[in-house]
Amino acid sequence: MDTTVAKTGTEGKTWGGGNKPLNASYGKMMMWFFIVSDALTFSGFVAAYGFSRFKFIDAWPIADEVFTHVPFLHGVPAPMYYVAFMTFILIFSSVTMVLAVDAGHKMQKNKVIWYMFATIIGGAIFVGSQAWEWATFIKGDYGAVETKGGKILQFLDTEGNRVALADFTEHIPSAREVHLEKNGVWYDAEETQTTFTFEEVKAGFLANDNLLVRTQYYDENGEPTVLSREESVAKIVNDGKLVVEGANLKHNEYGHPLFADFFFFITGFHGFHVFTGVLINIIIFFNVVIGTYERRGSYEMVEKVGLYWHFVDLVWVFVFTFFYLV
Amino acid sequence: MAHEHKLAIFRGTLKFKSNVTKIWGVFVFLSIVTIIEVALGILKPEFLTETRFLAMKLLNWIFIILTLVKAYYITWDFMHMRDEKSGLRRAVVWTGVFLICYLILILLIEGDYIYEVYKNNYVKFDF
Incomplete structure (x- = not known):
């Protein structure tokens, strides 16, 4: 068996492997x-x-x-x-x-x-x-809104099905100019923009009465809590801040980052x-x-x-x- | 010699004729366990998610136990731990199992404690 193993240069020494401990x-x-x-x-x-x-x-x-x-x-x-x-x-x-x-x-x-x-x-x-x-x-997948406190709000219709942001968002025309490196000495490239702004999602949400908000917290049955229409509107208007699409190390549309x-x-x-x-x-x-x-x-x-x-x-x-x- | 394999699994109830048939046997067993896990994960039978045993859902107990069963057969038969000297086996398995259990126990208790503090806004227990 000794000849079958690659030589390590420590043959014969106890802890060199030549004696095969264990x-x-x-x-x-x-x-x-x-x-x-x-x-x-x-x-x-x-x-x-x-x-x-x-x-x-x-x-x-x-x-x-x-x-x-x-x-x-x-x-x-x-x-x-x-x-x-x-x-x-x-x-x-x-x-x-x-x-x-x-x-x-x-x-x-x-x-x-x-x-x-x-x-x-x-x-x-x-x-x-x-x-x-x-x-x-x-x-x-569907996209979500992040609150000022970093919590995720997802959207449901009245039957309890998930609704994607693209399905209800209202387009608000706005002029947006991208600042380039040649324009300034202290230049930071902007982060990737989401498809919709928060204002567009908010407008679409307020215009569609059948939309509800689901929070990431579980109710007593172990299901994520779904807010009533009034609570949903209040939550979006008062606490909403960002649109989240997908996940990265900072934001996660599925829940906790x-x-x-x-x-x-x-x-x-x-x-x-x-x-x-x-x-x-x-x-x-x-x-x-x-x-x-x-x-x-x-x-x-x-x-x-x-x-x-x-x-x-x-x-x-x-x-x-x-x-x-x- | 490494050529000798212990060919019985399930504490000797199932004996294989050769090492190759034993490998396929273990594969079939691991596949069955995985299929059970996936089926339970999709169906989530209510009596398993409602019932709790030692603060954990019965379903989660089943998942964890089946995982440990799979880990055992991967280590023992695919990695040939069954054929190694008991000294090597203990050096590897006992060290790992002890340290991992300790780490998990400590961190899960701490995590639960912080959850309670977040929820109730006061110190849960004072040492």
């Missing part, structure tokens, strides 16, 4: 300890998400209402299906990875190549899906792991193809990247539960 090679054990530390980093993120959610427990967005889109199915509300698909892709790529490790143990080079290839494809599909999910989330922040940070950090996992898998894939491990007599390197890849899947299992299910 019967695991140096590289494999260190991969495990890296995974432990990385798991703690992710737990820090997820626990911080839990902290903020408990802090604003009566006003946290419902994931089912946020992630309702499936590619190529416009306007069909389908909560959960796309994330479920992503979960399956990742679990399946874990399966092909572990099959590659198994084929490596049996020194079947061609099988390792094909299983590694399938794993890389699965990872790429997952990263692509996540990019799409981000784009949809950033673009937004922290929800968007944690979504970007946690799925982004996980997506970064998937991305690096795909890169490492590609490197190992080419090493398998050119026969590096065949000559070394051991496919243990495939096993080590396999550990990392399964860990990425493991993290997704938790992200899936805490972001989309609970």
Whole structure:
């Protein structure tokens, strides 16, 4: 077995790996300890998400209402299906990875190549899906109004269906000139403008008697509170300030901005792991193809990247539960 | 040697003939668990969302327990923790589980405390 492991220059020394403490090679054990530390980093993120959610427990967005889109199915509300698909892709790529490790143990080079290839494809599909999910989330859905206190007001008709801003906004003609860098010494570029101004949304809201406002706070039944027409008008006129379309790190039309922040940070950090996992898998894939491990007599390197890849899947299992299910 | 795999899952009730069939078996099991999770997430049966156990909805308990079950089988069978020496297994699993439980406990209690203070505008409990 000694000849099968890559030489580290520390053979024979107790902690150099030559003696295989715990019967695991140096590289494999260190991969495990890296995974432990990385798991703690992710737990820090997820626990911080839990902290903020408990802090604003009566006003946290419902994931089912946020992630309702499936590619190529416009306007069909389908909560959960796309994330479920992503979960399956990742679990399946874990399966092909572990099959590659198994084929490596049996020194079947061609099988390792094909299983590694399938794993890389699965990872790429997952990263692509996540990019799409981000784009949809950033673009937004119905649009909302933010109050002076930073709370989100969404619009409903009297039947309780969500209404998009574009459906009732009244266009108010206004002359708006953009200040350019050449006009001034102390120049700051303006932020991206929303499609409608708050005044336009307000005018449209006042003109349509069948529109109601829904706040982000839950009532005693656990549903977001819907205000009566009088309360809605008062809320918009007195407290409304901004139009919010989609989500970024400061504003989030679906509810509390922290929800968007944690979504970007946690799925982004996980997506970064998937991305690096795909890169490492590609490197190992080419090493398998050119026969590096065949000559070394051991496919243990495939096993080590396999550990990392399964860990990425493991993290997704938790992200899936805490972001989309609970 | 890393070539030897323990081929039984569910505490020995289900034995597989080879490592490859075990991998597919575990995949089928994980898929079933995921399908159950997704189905419950879409349907949200009322008796599960109404009933609470230890301050949490029954449905959320089910989700968290199923997640831990999935995590167990990914670690034990895909990452081959089942085949490692118990020393390595404990060094990895106990460390992680202990620290994560501690972190979650502390942060969730703190978050709930701040929520109560925001809501009631006074100190909830004084040490």
